[in-house]
Amino acid sequence: MRQELFTVGKPVPPIYGIEKATGTLRFPADVNLPNMLWMKILRSPHAHAKILDVDAAAAQKLPGVVAILTHNDVPRVLFGPYQNEIYPLDEEVRFVGDTVAAVAAEDWNVAEEAVRAIRVTYHVLPAIHDAESGAKPDAPDAVLNYPEAHEIQAGDIRPEQLGTVGNIIGLREGGPTVVNERGDVERGLEQSDVVVERIFRQSEVNAVSHEPRACVALYENGKCTLWCSVQDPYRLQDSVARVLNLPMDAVRVVATNLGGAFGVKVTGRFAILCALLARQTGKPVKIWFTREEESLDSHNRSALTHYVKAGANKDGSLTAIKVRTFLDNGYWPYGGLGQNIAFAICTRPIDLYHRCPNVKWEVFAVRTNRPSTGPYRGRADAESHFPIESVMDELAHSIQMDPIEFRLKNRIHEGDDLCSAPKKVVSTVWVEEAARKGAETIGWERRASLSTSSQGARKKGMGMAMVIHSCGSNPAGTSQAEVTIDSEGRISLFSGTADQGSEQQTTLRQMVAEVLGVRLEEVGGCNADTLTCPFDSGPFSSRTVYATGIAASRAAEEAKRKLLEGASLLLDEEDGNLDIGINFVWARSDSSKRVRLGELARLAGGSISGKGIYNGKNDQLFAYGFAAAFAEVEVDVETGEVKILRLVSSHDVGRAINPMIVEGQILGGAAQGLGYALSEGFYFDPRTGTALNQWFLDLHTPSILDTPNIEPVIVELGEPTHPFGAKGCSEISYVGVAPAIANAIYHATGARVTELPMTPDVVLKALQDARRSIV
Amino acid sequence: MESPEFHEITLKINGRVHQLSIPSNWTLNDVLRNRLDLTGTKRACDYGGCGSCTVLMNDVDVYSCSILAVEAQKKEIQTIEGLGDSENLHPLQKTFALSYAAQCGWCTPGMIMSAKALLDRNPRPTESEVRAALSGVLCRCTGYSSIVQAVLDAACVMRGET
Numbered sequence: 001m002r003q004e005l006f007t008v009g010k011p012v013p014p015i016y017g018i019e020k021a022t023g024t025l026r027f028p029a030d031v032n033l034p035n036m037l038w039m040k041i042l043r044s045p046h047a048h049a050k051i052l053d054v055d056a057a058a059a060q061k062l063p064g065v066v067a068i069l070t071h072n073d074v075p076r077v078l079f080g081p082y083q084n085e086i087y088p089l090d091e092e093v094r095f096v097g098d099t100v101a102a103v104a105a106e107d108w109n110v111a112e113e114a115v116r117a118i119r120v121t122y123h124v125l126p127a128i129h130d131a132e133s134g135a136k137p138d139a140p141d142a143v144l145n146y147p148e149a150h151e152i153q154a155g156d157i158r159p160e161q162l163g164t165v166g167n168i169i170g171l172r173e174g175g176p177t178v179v180n181e182r183g184d185v186e187r188g189l190e191q192s193d194v195v196v197e198r199i200f201r202q203s204e205v206n207a208v209s210h211e212p213r214a215c216v217a218l219y220e221n222g223k224c225t226l227w228c229s230v231q232d233p234y235r236l237q238d239s240v241a242r243v244l245n246l247p248m249d250a251v252r253v254v255a256t257n258l259g260g261a262f263g264v265k266v267t268g269r270f271a272i273l274c275a276l277l278a279r280q281t282g283k284p285v286k287i288w289f290t291r292e293e294e295s296l297d298s299h300n301r302s303a304l305t306h307y308v309k310a311g312a313n314k315d316g317s318l319t320a321i322k323v324r325t326f327l328d329n330g331y332w333p334y335g336g337l338g339q340n341i342a343f344a345i346c347t348r349p350i351d352l353y354h355r356c357p358n359v360k361w362e363v364f365a366v367r368t369n370r371p372s373t374g375p376y377r378g379r380a381d382a383e384s385h386f387p388i389e390s391v392m393d394e395l396a397h398s399i400q401m402d403p404i405e406f407r408l409k410n411r412i413h414e415g416d417d418l419c420s421a422p423k424k425v426v427s428t429v430w431v432e433e434a435a436r437k438g439a440e441t442i443g444w445e446r447r448a449s450l451s452t453s454s455q456g457a458r459k460k461g462m463g464m465a466m467v468i469h470s471c472g473s474n475p476a477g478t479s480q481a482e483v484t485i486d487s488e489g490r491i492s493l494f495s496g497t498a499d500q501g502s503e504q505q506t507t508l509r510q511m512v513a514e515v516l517g518v519r520l521e522e523v524g525g526c527n528a529d530t531l532t533c534p535f536d537s538g539p540f541s542s543r544t545v546y547a548t549g550i551a552a553s554r555a556a557e558e559a560k561r562k563l564l565e566g567a568s569l570l571l572d573e574e575d576g577n578l579d580i581g582i583n584f585v586w587a588r589s590d591s592s593k594r595v596r597l598g599e600l601a602r603l604a605g606g607s608i609s610g611k612g613i614y615n616g617k618n619d620q621l622f623a624y625g626f627a628a629a630f631a632e633v634e635v636d637v638e639t640g641e642v643k644i645l646r647l648v649s650s651h652d653v654g655r656a657i658n659p660m661i662v663e664g665q666i667l668g669g670a671a672q673g674l675g676y677a678l679s680e681g682f683y684f685d686p687r688t689g690t691a692l693n694q695w696f697l698d699l700h701t702p703s704i705l706d707t708p709n710i711e712p713v714i715v716e717l718g719e720p721t722h723p724f725g726a727k728g729c730s731e732i733s734y735v736g737v738a739p740a741i742a743n744a745i746y747h748a749t750g751a752r753v754t755e756l757p758m759t760p761d762v763v764l765k766a767l768q769d770a771r772r773s774i775v
Numbered sequence: 776m777e778s779p780e781f782h783e784i785t786l787k788i789n790g791r792v793h794q795l796s797i798p799s800n801w802t803l804n805d806v807l808r809n810r811l812d813l814t815g816t817k818r819a820c821d822y823g824g825c826g827s828c829t830v831l832m833n834d835v836d837v838y839s840c841s842i843l844a845v846e847a848q849k850k851e852i853q854t855i856e857g858l859g860d861s862e863n864l865h866p867l868q869k870t871f872a873l874s875y876a877a878q879c880g881w882c883t884p885g886m887i888m889s890a891k892a893l894l895d896r897n898p899r900p901t902e903s904e905v906r907a908a909l910s911g912v913l914c915r916c917t918g919y920s921s922i923v924q925a926v927l928d929a930a931c932v933m934r935g936e937t
Contacts, residue, residue: 013874014872016880017873017875018864020877020879021864021869021877021887022856022860022861022872023816023855024861026814027880030814032812109798209879209881209915210827210913211819212818257880259819259881260879291820501916660874664916667921668917671918672915703910704913704914705906709920
């Protein structure tokens, strides 16, 4: 790698910027085809029921109705990321909003009318409305029909996913889904100088992507093409091929640009049904969710309860962490992966506080009759850091130690082994640098005297939180990339990742341009079209810049090697004496000895291409992202309102390939984290399971008036496992905001808020509890 | 419910007159997106809650999802497509595109049209005036700072100050 970088590290404008700002970019919802039919879904009014009968005769007779699918009409084939979603339509419905039937009609008015005209007879079944009730041994089953109950072909499902005891996902009889244990936690607590015990509750939250999911399916000549709002186009391709019984190469999925996704836009029934209807009717079929559907038929962040007990000694050493977590998985955790999220919850914070000798963290991931839950931004760590970082703050306070110093004393160090990634060790840990730089930015030294500037009922305080989150080094995924040079000398990057707003293609092309030594404008390409682009697991876990970045760099390296080999023969110069620059390969010693890139491609038969692949399964070094969040708040102790005076989000990003995009991702993640902290909750009637606030404004995402100018801080000290030293950072800024604000409220008022979101009524209750404990 | 009857209507959009026959319950947003292929105007919420569908009607920023197409007759409608194209960008389109104020791009057209209405009536807005004027459009991606800055920068360009 050259020392001087030309494109990497520069805030170049995003490649899709102009199309986005002119409205010309086509999202899946913007695809309209001639003679297209509209699809609408009939959804269950019950939290749990068995369908006894569906009478679609009246609906079928309506003028303009072309086809109706019920559970009797669809192939009984498993689908989903690991082929463990039950059938495209089933006779069991498992949450209010579950898919019952699908209609295709000549326009959406007719389709809606037909949906209303379908008569369904249900046998209502007992339902589970929260995780703790569902975990009880005598609880009724939230889901009767799930893939593990069926004969599954060997290899279709990973063995660790099998097995459920009652509603608790996992193999242990009556035990938790996952337990992370080391040392002797009870003894550790007994021998601690101070112990803090708290119960934390977090509401379910919705990702509220602004683009409601859409799918347009076209079936022609035995081939099916789908334009669909999914982050995992290759998995959708696989699922459609299975359900329609087509070879993989007869299914094409295009998901080039998505209007926000945040982890939750994944393969779903709506797209499979759209493909089935397109085949049945012989016409293109389009479904575009309403906001209500986008909220319900999604993958939310789980509602959680954590019972936490933790201890420390007066010298600042953390002695014990004991947690029991109940995780509401909904009717079906994304891909059936309840274990995965449970495992990450109870291991990552323990890796962050690697020095803590005694740990017992049990997670009960429980099936309930709620919408699905899944990998929403900051997955697992948003869930675990609110309780852990709140308790760390209180422990530091109890031993009268600075909360930053307390955390740093117990933190993970480079080369430490990881309980979240067994047999692997962490590569770089720049968490101290992130914490110190963040503290400097917010003016942490003002903290001690901040209370003196409080006025009347408005109390000021400052708090922080430390964070670990995945940054792309995820052995569960694979990324491939291809770089080609054609006979005109044009360079193209083909990558399977959808751009859901993080403009990864810009960042990836910067890396390709840097490797090849060409200008960024010379690199084009396409992304997330299964017909033309190589496989990628998709933009999850902040993995694209890291994982796809490694693949794209390797592809560019291979293409470069071929270009230099070709030029070496032609120019009669050693490879080492050649350089690539502006469309030519040059001899360093004699600039008249040169050959066009296009000419080299032509001589090679028309094209030169390089391929790269990344899968970190066998790497011993594991990269994590680290961050520190800082909040300065003003709490009105009479109204419970929390005003954010400053919010600083400080990040170990390894290296910022594009600082403008990195800052944009940090700001956006922190703003969503602010919503999680203060206003966002997705609520359900506890008796019926009916959503109470599925409409846009009722989900209370922060507006332009609620969001302060958040201050990003970037620490760039490198990451040796990535060719340019980068770590993914699109999610981590979400995670620390809620605990940092909770800790600032504690500093301002002495009240410990243990519930999310921290709405004024929740803060007032915490203030009352604090007053009561003083009296 | 019976299927709605059809209406013959005339709409003037981006300076062009369109004669259309549409169901009476169609909104302006439905017509733009599904009849005229002007898909730059988005929809995220269906009921006037998010602002992604914002267009200008007689120079005022309105929610196209909350206006029936029949009501939009005899008005000058402007959409993002009428503001500029890649060859001829409006200053707002340029500042949004270059500064990563458009992340996923879904709220961007609505945000830009709302900002256009502001800058047409107030060429020299303060930051808080920008925030107040854009408060009818929500964004999930940016945290808003880059959007506010893009509007302030475009205002400078439009005043000829750069």
